[in-house]
Amino acid sequence: MKNFKLPKIGLRNLKTALAVSLCMITFKAFHRTDSFYACIACVVCMKDTVYNSFHMGKNRLIGTFLGGLLGILFIYLSTLIPLLFNITSLITGLGIIIAIYVCTLLNKPASVTICCIVFISIIVNHPGKASYSYAIGRCIDTAIGIIIAVFINKFIHPPKEKIF
Incomplete structure (x- = not known):
């Protein structure tokens, strides 16, 4: 126990906290109600290099957009064919495929996981017309979080890019 030292709080740790805080402040300033998904995007996209942050953000945004689009499409189809509401588990499985x-x-x-998560969240939690606004809001919120994380990583003590 004599040689036990607690690790220092690292710069990426501090930049992640700053990104999340700035995200919450931004949402409050623009009267957006829920910064949850934007804050998650900040945490997920704060990487060891600016390139990796941007790359993660791009994949996350693509997955969110595709999952939202597929969720909206499936909700729309279920309004045309009401029987689909009764077999949600099968429809969700088909949507995942x-x-x-x-x-x-x-x-x-790299976009598969978030695409599936967004699709499931729309089908399970937001059936009906509310799914349209949810999907659009989710894309906007994710984009805001990604932009904040990448900008903080790039402009506040940017990490040295790794050269291979």
């Missing part, structure tokens, strides 16, 4: 397939077709494997 399509989400993964679309990301694969677009050569965006």
Whole structure:
């Protein structure tokens, strides 16, 4: 126990906290009600290099957009064919297959997870017309969080880019 030292709080730790705080302040200033998804994007996108932050943000935004689009499409189809509301579990499974397939077709494997998560959140939590505004809001909120994280990583003591 004599040689035990607590690690220092690192710069990325502090920049992540700053990004989340700035995100919450931005949402409050623009009277947006829920900064949750934007704050998650800040945490996920704060990486060891600016390039990695940007790359993660791009994949997260693509996945969010595709998942939102597929969620809206499936909700729309279920309003045309009311029977689909009764078999939500099968429709959700089919949607996951399509989400993964679309990301694969677009050569965006890093977007698959968030695409599926957004799709499921729309189908399970936001059936009906509210899903449209939820999907659009989710894309906007995610974009705000990504932009804040990348800008803080780039302009506040930017990390040295790794050269391979």
